Each structure stands twice: as structure tokens, then as C-alpha cells.
Amino acid sequence: MLIVSGTSRAENRKDLACQCCRPRVPLRLTTQRSRLALDSALWQEYSQPCRAFFEVDLRLVQRLNRLKKAWLNVLQHPADRLCQMAYCWRYFGLLHHAMRIAIDEPRRPDPLSAIRRIVGFETLLLEAVGEVGTAACAVASRNPVFLLGQLAVDPTMPTPRHVPLLMPSGQEDLYYHYRQLQISGTPAQRVLVSPAVDLPRRADSFIPIDRFTRLVSERADPYWKTRARLLARRILAPLLDARHEATATESGSICILDLGAGTGQLLAKAWTYLARMKGALPQASFHFVDANPPAFGRSFGLGRVRAGVTHVEWTTADYRALVDDDQWLRKSGPFGWVFACRVLDNASNFMIDPIEPDNSDGLSLNCLPHRCLAPHSQPDGIRCLMVSTVRRQARGGTIYPQFSLRDYFRGVLILQSRSLDVARDEAWHLPVRRFNPAALITPSGRSLLAQLMKVSGAVIIEDVDAQPEHLRQHRAQFGLAGTAAVFCTGDGFRTEANHFVVTSPGWVGGLRGERLW
Numbered sequence: 001m002l003i004v005s006g007t008s009r010a011e012n013r014k015d016l017a018c019q020c021c022r023p024r025v026p027l028r029l030t031t032q033r034s035r036l037a038l039d040s041a042l043w044q045e046y047s048q049p050c051r052a053f054f055e056v057d058l059r060l061v062q063r064l065n066r067l068k069k070a071w072l073n074v075l076q077h078p079a080d081r082l083c084q085m086a087y088c089w090r091y092f093g094l095l096h097h098a099m100r101i102a103i104d105e106p107r108r109p110d111p112l113s114a115i116r117r118i119v120g121f122e123t124l125l126l127e128a129v130g131e132v133g134t135a136a137c138a139v140a141s142r143n144p145v146f147l148l149g150q151l152a153v154d155p156t157m158p159t160p161r162h163v164p165l166l167m168p169s170g171q172e173d174l175y176y177h178y179r180q181l182q183i184s185g186t187p188a189q190r191v192l193v194s195p196a197v198d199l200p201r202r203a204d205s206f207i208p209i210d211r212f213t214r215l216v217s218e219r220a221d222p223y224w225k226t227r228a229r230l231l232a233r234r235i236l237a238p239l240l241d242a243r244h245e246a247t248a249t250e251s252g253s254i255c256i257l258d259l260g261a262g263t264g265q266l267l268a269k270a271w272t273y274l275a276r277m278k279g280a281l282p283q284a285s286f287h288f289v290d291a292n293p294p295a296f297g298r299s300f301g302l303g304r305v306r307a308g309v310t311h312v313e314w315t316t317a318d319y320r321a322l323v324d325d326d327q328w329l330r331k332s333g334p335f336g337w338v339f340a341c342r343v344l345d346n347a348s349n350f351m352i353d354p355i356e357p358d359n360s361d362g363l364s365l366n367c368l369p370h371r372c373l374a375p376h377s378q379p380d381g382i383r384c385l386m387v388s389t390v391r392r393q394a395r396g397g398t399i400y401p402q403f404s405l406r407d408y409f410r411g412v413l414i415l416q417s418r419s420l421d422v423a424r425d426e427a428w429h430l431p432v433r434r435f436n437p438a439a440l441i442t443p444s445g446r447s448l449l450a451q452l453m454k455v456s457g458a459v460i461i462e463d464v465d466a467q468p469e470h471l472r473q474h475r476a477q478f479g480l481a482g483t484a485a486v487f488c489t490g491d492g493f494r495t496e497a498n499h500f501v502v503t504s505p506g507w508v509g510g511l512r513g514e515r516l517w
Ligand SMILES: C[S@@+](CC[C@H](N)C(=O)[O-])C[C@H]1O[C@@H](n2cnc3c(N)ncnc32)[C@H](O)[C@@H]1O
Pocket: 203, 206, 221, 224, 259, 260, 261, 262, 263, 264, 266, 289, 290, 291, 292, 317, 318, 319, 320, 340, 341, 342, 343, 346
């Protein structure tokens, strides 16, 4: 078990923030015990694989040199929007022209190595010594894709969604946005961490993310308090009322199972909010399940207020395998409530697909950064950027309408297919994330919800990708007799993720929302 003190976290953050200012291209961040190591390369070394493709073309060599100058400026003045703009303009200009020249002049040597270096620029591999998993990360103040999103919106609202996909240089694997960790105060320095898109490798990629998080951060999720409060008000309070009515014994203790619990803070905090709302709560025991082992010394958000929690247990396991195990369910249950919060979307699918823009988008080539960020196009040009992080439903999933990143996603597709064909067509490509129905199915092919409802009063789901139709499809496939489900909506709360409750028909009365069945 890894023990990290608050002091070494602060040291790690300080050390990393300091290294993040250096004029070297970061390549790999490795955790080893309580230490972090950052591998980087000189600009010359990093750009070496581009040489064969660039060398004979003065235009490209010049563009590369200008990008270097803009990069050095942004490292010196990380909060200067003019420097950021020039940097993004140079970066996306180089990317655009490299792909165009690769198509127009097919005899040039090795275009893919050059494109790989540009697409993977300022994207690091994240690894933990002795572990198999890899993840990716980027330093927010240095990554041009992230900075492009920052340019277009209020800079006080940073979000890893500005970089929906990362592909570290030298890799053909993609990584999807997950979380940002703050490593320094003013100017704020953040690291964006991304797990693997490839499903067989995804669970392992949470290992280096977890190690890194423990080494630099006291708080895993910056939004956990807001989410916990919402859970308590929207779902737990009405469920508790229904439980009281049904059992008429306010003192009966309740056992709560939390699948994919992370630090356990979400459930613990929701429980303490519930205690504040309701005054008295039944005695409770918490059973946390996560693929990663718990961190030593965590208080699970309860602090000194134990709120009637008598017992806390941890199981390190895959949640689907555990729910498949009838013996384990019988032994550990019955449970009053089961939480599956932000765990199902860990199995979501990601694809870069052609997207038909909405008419209202008013899309034109002017949204491409190499056009609209040119200094002579300012101040109007910058407003043409389309890098929204507002979710939109498209092609059976969710997209962010980030059309200004067209060349970046094209570059990724070129590297994945090892062919320049995609850059020849006119389509706009964007990443689409889709709910994976397998997240609700156990390894032996049974329904996760049916299994859980055998031993619990209610299953509470919070998920960014699950939509009402996914739950209805699941019910059509598995029956789920004797249960009811509510999609919690229309109750005045605005949420990033969807909430669902599957419970018995007698318990849904107090829940506001759409009854799914
Ligand atoms: C986004 S965190 C959610 C933590 C907490 N439930 C919350 O909502 O704040 C997802 C957690 O699910 C865990 N996880 C991912 N896949 C899992 C699996 N197959 N089985 C168990 N835990 C898993 C990860 O280790 C991570 O701690």
C-alpha cells in the first residue's frame, strides 16, 4: 500500500510545476513509490523524426521554427492570451500544412512520422513503475489543443473536455479526457489525465492515474461536494422517506454498497448531507468496491462527523464480476441501496466519426485556427473558433461541437489508419462517446440490475453516457420483473450526468422525474 503524506504531495506538486516551465518537450511522466519523474527531450531531439519530411521544404522548416519561438514565448508567459493565440495559430498551421503537403506531394519521405510528432506534441505518457497500465496526460498551460479551447471561452473555466482525445507521440493508442488535477496556484497549473480508449487496456490505465492522483492531490474529484449534495437531495432523501413508510421502523440499520467507489468520498459526503437534511439517520454500514485498492488513511469524507456509520468495508474487485457472484451477494447483502456512480461510463466507447454540422452552427472553414487566429484577422477572427464543451447528442452518442479541431482529429485518424485518405475528404470528423450496454451485463451474461435487485432495495446510477433508452433496452433484453425505474429529471436541478433509480414499484413515489417502466 502506498502511503503519501501531505508534505510530499506538496513537494511533488511544486517540483512538477517547476519542471513544467522548462523549455523541453515533455514525453513521459512516471510514478515510482512516492516520487514522480518527468522525461523530456530538447526541441531538436523531439523534432528529429520530422526532418526527413520537412527538410527539403523551406516553408515547413520555417513553420517549425516559428512554432518553436511561439512555444518558448508561451512557456515564459503562460497566462498571456496573445502568446497563447500565436502559439495555437502556429501549431495548427504547421499541422494543417504538413497534412496538405503530404497529400499534394506524395513522394516526400515519411509523412506519418512528422504527423505523429505534431499530433503528439505536448502529450505525455503516464506510467507507474512495475505496473502494466499506461494513461496519457497533458500540462494545460502547454498543450495547444487545450489552450485553443481556453482562448475561445472564459479562461476561468478550464476543463479537460477541451482535449477530448489525446495521442502521445510515438503511440497509436488514444486516450480520452477524464479529469484535471491542479498542481500549482497562481498562475494555475493543471495536469489533464486521460485513460485508454482501448477497452481491454482501460482498467489497467486507471492504475497510473490513481498513483499520480495520490502523489499530487488531496481531492480526487473537484466536483464531488456538489454531486454529493445533489444525490442527497434528489434521490436519497425521497428514498429514505419511502423506506421509512415501507418499514415503519426508523431505527432499522441500512447497508449501502458503492460500486466503483473511488475514494468513497461521494457516498460518505452524500450521507453526511442527508444527515443534515433529515436530522436523524438510521445506523449505516458502507461497503465500497473498486478495481483499485483504497488509499491508506482516507476518511471517506466523513471527517469527525461519523453520521451513524458503524462499519466500513473495502473490496478490491471488478464490479461486474462481483455482482455475478451469487455467493458473494448473499454473504455481503442484503443492501438497502447500491450506488453505481460514474462507473458505468468507464466502459463507454469512443470513435472519431464524420459529423453532419447543424444548420445553426453556421460552420465554415474560417473556424480552423490556422485561418481565424492569424494576427491580421483579429479581433473578429478569434470569435470564429468552434471549440464548445457543451454536450450534444449525435450519431447515437455524445459529441462536443469542436469543429475547430478538425485537423487534429484528422491527424489522429491518419495515424490510426496509416493512410492520408481521410485528409482528402471534406467531412468534419469529431469524437463520439457512446454508452456501452456491456457495462450493465455481468461476465456470465446476466443483468447487473437484476442481480442487484435480488439483494437490494434500490440501485442508484449516475452516468454521463447512459440515456433513458439504454435502460429501456436493457429492460427489454432482461425483463427485470417486479422493478420500477425513474430517470431523475425536470426537478429544477441541472446536472452534467444523468441519474436513474431502479427500485421496487412501491418506492418510486417521492422521486421526481420520468418513469421509465
Ligand atoms: C470516476 S470514478 C467514480 C468514483 C465515485 N463513484 C464517484 O462517483 O465519485 C470511477 C471509479 O471506478 C473505478 N472502476 C473503473 N472500472 C471499474 C471496474 N470494472 N470495477 C470496479 N471499479 C472500477 C475506478 O477505479 C474509479 O475509482
